[in-house]
Amino acid sequence: MTQEGWTRKDLVGIADLSPQEIQLILDTAESFREVSERPIKKVPTLRGKTVVNLFFEASTRTRSSFEIAEKRLSADSLNFSSASSSLSKGESLIDTALNLQAMAPDLLVIRHSHPGVPHMLAERLPSGVINAGDGAHEHPTQALLDALTILQHKGRLEGLKISIVGDIEHSRVVRSNIHLLNKMGAEVTLAGPRTMMPVEAEKLGVRVVYTLDEAIKGADVIMMLRVQLERQSRLAFPSTREYFSLFGLTRERLKRAKRGVIIMHPGPMNRGVEIASDVADGPYSVILEQVANGVAVRMAVLYLLAGALQEAA
């Protein structure tokens, strides 16, 4: 079941992947896309494997996507969310993880609000660990499904101009995307309010601009980020109305865009805050394709990691 060129038991981030590894995941995902189009959407690839979805932070889209991917690969999956876990009883993360490990799962899919948690578990546990989002750090499968979506529309990543707009500071999506797009030769521009731009962002190898128009101009892809209203403890902007006037993507603004531009959003969207409904639902939007590709990418990652684990055993 192993795939040539893949030896990792974990996928904790894009930062340490090689362009070849990224390409391998994308190629594998492309081949899994077809499964979801079958009348019987199931292959026996991960039969007898146990996958635990360990979600310490609320998630609907990502968790469902992983769950569907697992089911389509015939894995046995278990959902574990913080509300129903022993964490609320004061158990430490490590103890929770060790207890789960004692039940010998093959793979753990983990989301946590603290950066570094997947790395911590990957180091300690023999199971494979997939990072499904760690704080504002990384969200590797999101970047991969974004790349797959871009590839389907543009046929390449190299040389593309990609603008990522909005709440950069709180976004794990943006960090994984920067790593991936840089490694694959795209040119990334970040745009957002100065109060939501992390310091020294240029050092990540991106261009930083502070107006939406500059971000739109010449871009092949515009990726709008969700304003993480629940995390705005530091008063980054005075009102959502004002935010929309500065950085909300509207049809009017899009008139300046390059022909053939595609609009992406990792979801969930705040309609009328970072994106107008007629853009989100409009002809340039590929937002729902991103969601569909999420399943294929996660099937690919589960498949590759399970193969590497099998090899190691």
Add this chain to the structure above:
Amino acid sequence: MKLVVRGGRVVDPSQDLDGVLEILIEDGCIAQIDEKVKGIRGAEVYEAHGMVVSPGLIDMHVHLREPGQEYKETVRTGTLAAAAAGFTSVACMPNTAPVIDNRSVTEHVMKEATEAGFARVFPIGAVSKGHKGEEMAEIGEMVTAGAVAVSDDGFPVSNAELMRRALLYAQHYDIPVIQHAQDLDLSAGGVMNEGEWSTRLGLPGAPGSAEDVMVARDVLLSEDTGGRYHVAHLSTGRSLDMVRRAKAQGLAVTCEVTPHHLLLTDEAVSESGFSTNTKMNPPLRSERDREALLNGLADGTIDAIASDHAPHHADEKDVEFSAAPFGIIGLETNLSVCLDRLVRPGIITLNRLVELFTTGPARVLNLPVGTLTPGAPADLTVFHPNRPITVRAKRFRSKARNTPFEGWRLRGRPVATILGGTVLSRPTK
């Protein structure tokens, strides 16, 4: 009871001494120091050939966790760690439970230290009752009981008026006010330095300006009041510049830096894979800040190196990075990391290092130690300037293991500690 220490290179910046000298100790005090001391008949002899002999080292910023958090450290284990590492004196911070904010808690710490007998302990009392930053603590009572300074360390004195009054009042006792300089609004939520690495790691950052605005304010208050002001664990280039200017102006402003801020940067959080032993407050700063601190060591702006020895239980540190408590231990790595990473590459001289661990802190805190002048307490540190050592936390005498220096291979190590004329540890081969 006589002891002669001879054959070693004696370095005592308090007297500008550097040479092979003999030291005669009588009744716990330095009796003579000369090329050839007289009247050594019947004296025990400590041969220090090939070693450096300095005044007993002082760590002016440690947390002994007693009373209240004895599972992290005690006065006994903390001073045992000090003695094992060449430190004969420590000044301990008052953020215990209860807080060292009155005479009886101060006396308790002093009593524990005397009973343990491994190092001199100079308590630092709280500035405010319960270090709550509201009412001034009974500073005079604590000084009477042995306190040598006041600080709300762990927290800043945020209230400018309280700081102003503390700077005024502390002058009655001629003690410094030690500030943990941090603007809590600017640093809110921060778990590491704000910079490229916090951006890469997606961890909330605390900007260097959180320290700088507090130091700026306090320097002004020190100027207005004439009070002695000391910046604890100074970590930024800009704060250092302000201290440099204040000194040039003749103000009673001093500062200390930690070995970890001198040797590590915020990149270590990433390199270590989110190790919670790279998490402390103030956080590891940028390379630019680090270089500024090294300059401050060399040009004399920095008065002391202090560890901010902050023991935590392994269970407390073995958690998510953001959830872990701030702080690392340093007593048992101080000397070796500084010898290897500061003296060996020539950033500072051996004499300057000894100064930063002896006369420097002694002057800041007005301590009667840190010198080998005849009549002074016979506290000596004997160390080998380049014998190799590998940092192994499991061998520490401290209860805690939270060091970022685990596994570092270093040259230069403590050999013996002499406290009040008593040799506490013997050379090891």
